[in-house]
Amino acid sequence: MTDHRPRLFDTDAAVRHVGIGLLKRTLPRPEWTHEAHLAATTWLVVERPDIDLDADLRGIISRYNESVGGVNDATQGYHHTITCCFLTAVRDHVRESEGQGLAQCVNALLMSPRGARDWPLRFYSRERLFSVEARLGWVAPDLAASD
Template structure:
């Protein structure tokens, strides 16, 4: 199992989220942990952003701005993103105490923060299909939380 890289403080989490929004986050720092931290920050601290309506555009725009592409094999993956968002939201409802970094780190150390967490809900074939990358598909193993 891969040990997650944890965040030292609230500012390090906010820097990731703000860097995603304004495209200033270096591409090398757009890691799994950064995806989780940015998602948690958006849900917990940015009520002005409709995450469900805007997340595809936010991440796709960041990918392009940092030299990436969003196609059938690379870039934004809608189903994986929305699966992790379900885990982020479930964790946010339970993790009401502590600092922002504490809550993000607890999420990263939980089942929902694991890189392979979506495979609890999706078969590998379904999750990694072009259809799942391009748009949300329902789980085929069990419902999301």
């Protein structure tokens, strides 16, 4: 796995800004970084339990991508398997971080191995993870996790 130095969030409000911007499709495209994906997902898990992320996260991200001129197809935009993988990581991290403030929780996730952009490659070969099948739908991991 790569050594990563993520952009951290100074305040809970900064995390909320990303999450609300995703939902309202007002977040400027340059702010939609890997860190923002994890921050928005953490905010959704913690503060928006009314949203069924298993059913709705694909549409939320896809609609946001389209609103900033992006395309969701077999080669670009929304990636279902990566989203599902990180959603599981966020849920696990939130459960383990109960009692932390929102920014503190997000920053701890970003500094952990689970927060690394290439974290799913612990479970997937590159070929499988970056396949059209994995982008468009869920595919099971083909590698065993090494702890």
